[in-house]
Amino acid sequence: MKKILQKLFSLVFLIGVISISTSAQNKPVHIGIDGLTHAHVHGLLQNINKVNAPVQIVGIAESNLDLAQRYSKQYGFDMSIVYSSVEEMIAKTKPEGVMAFNSIYEHLSTVEACLPKGIPVMVEKPLAVNMEHAEKMAKLSDKYKTAVLTNYETTWYASNHKVYDMVNKQHAVGDIRKVIICDGHEGPKEIGCNIEFLDWLTDPVLNGGGAVVDFGCYGANLMTWLMKNERPLSVSATLQQIKPDIYPKVDDEATIVVAYPKSQAIIQGSWNWPFGRKDMEVYGATGYVKALDADNISYRLSKGKVTSEKLPALPAPYNDPFQYFAAVIRGDVKVSAYDLSSLENNLIVVEILDAARESAKTGTIVNLKPNKEY
Structure with a gap:
């Protein structure tokens, strides 16, 4: 009887571990957005209220409040998550990753704000406005061992x-x-x-x-x-x-x-x-x-x-940039x-x-x- 109870306890423990692991995998990754001026941001905002979305938007850095308010009404996010700078957004919301939807020139400033804090970044294509910016990003990625990814449709x-x-x-x-x-x-x-x-x-x-x-x-x-x-x-x-x-x-x-x-x-x-x-x-x-x-x-x-x-x-997470970025942050994809x-x-x-x-x-x-x- 004692052995049976031990086996039952082990089975229940194993099921609990699997359940916790599955729950952690299903839990959306907390994402910050730097900029709303790139129209590709609509692809992310359209998923903001979807059940089982791979990411949860916890903060948005956008100095153009008129633009932010327009998108707030369109997609239903609260203006309380909008901050005037990426530095403030990071400090207040502690995102696990940041996606940049600003100008190509501003990609470098996004990377400079995020990588020293160990926050991975995904920018919209292309990576950088020129090689000077790109090489600075590469040095930061190497120094802080933190990913910089580029998204193409x-x-x-x-x-x-x-x-x-x-x-x-x-x-x-x-x-x-x-x-x-x-x-x-x-x-x-x-x-x-x-x-x-x-x-x-x-x-x-x-x-x-x-x-x-x-x-x-x-x-x-x-x-x-x-x-x-x-x-x-x-x-x-x-x-x-x-x-x-x-x-x-x-x-x-x-x-x-x-x-x-x-x-x-x-x-x-x-x-x-x-x-x-x-x-x-x-x-x-x-x-x-x-x-x-x-x-x-x-x-x-x-x-x-x-x-x-x-x-x-393509199978998930290789069919979608947001699922892919979430999988990279979780360590599910190398x-x-x-x-x-x-x-x-x-x-x-x-x-x-x-x-x-x-x-x-x-x-x-x-x-x-x-x-x-x-």
């Missing part, structure tokens, strides 16, 4: 991951020869972006450029991923102002050519497409595969026929240097964008220094 596309698997794991198309990546839309003003977003998105200092930064970064991120963080040999770019009356300070049309020893990428970022698009074509020595949108691919291997597939969504969100990948992205702007400015091909260390 295309990171969560099942199509892109299928392309990666076919190219790098199955070797289905042979060695990469040419990659064409197209991203953009009709233009931020044309699609109705709010004035707070437009004010910095069309500013050469706060955004670092126009379409070259806004949409060129997608292609640089994906190509760096496909090439497993190999730095390119050279970068050349042509930037244009097709609509100077709408975007007088920045480019609205960008074509970037990124060269490697035996392959190249043509990255086309534009505010002049007739419709929104985010697609990629990878041509190898023996076949090709195309990511047509988030869920659909087509491919032709060797001498076979063209085949199309509709893909299911970020690899080769991941799309990684600091290592995105340092190369910023280097490519810097070189693209330099190439367009000088009219020359920019050769990257070999063996660069960040």
Whole structure:
């Protein structure tokens, strides 16, 4: 009888431990928001009152109170969680992680406020406005052993991951020869972006450029991923102002050519497409595969026929930036240097964008220094 009771006690204890562990995993991660001026913040605010949401917003840093009040009415958060600075928000709310929805230029100040306190940061693409800012972030991440991640919409596309698997794991198309990546839309003003977003998105200092930064970064991120963080040999770019009356300070049309020893990428970022698009074509020595949108691919291997597939969504937490960030903070996901969100990948992205702007400015091909260390 004594042994039976001991076994029952052990079983009850085990169930309790499992229950506590499961409860801890299901408990939302406390997140702070730095800035509301990036329109991508809507994706997070839309989830603010959802049951079983992976994150709970405990504080918002936004000095534009009119904007904060507008979003407060739209999404139902209390203005008591809004603070005038990220430092005050951190001190008052003790977030476990911070997501930045401010200008690209301000990403550095978010990182400088958070990392010394051991608070991981996820910024909206791209990582930084230039390499000077990016290298400062990298040094802080290394010093404080705290993550700095970059969020791209295309990171969560099942199509892109299928392309990666076919190219790098199955070797289905042979060695990469040419990659064409197209991203953009009709233009931020044309699609109705709010004035707070437009004010910095069309500013050469706060955004670092126009379409070259806004949409060129997608292609640089994906190509760096496909090439497993190999730095390119050279970068050349042509930037244009097709609509100077709408975007007088920045480019609205960008074509970037990124060269490697035996392959190249043509990255086309534009505010002049007739419709929104985010697609990629990878041509190898023996076949090709195309990511047509988030869920659909087509491919032709060797001498076979063209085949199309509709893909299911990626499994959680790899299908959503908020679930992913929460999983990283909990320690459930370890970020690899080769991941799309990684600091290592995105340092190369910023280097490519810097070189693209330099190439367009000088009219020359920019050769990257070999063996660069960040």
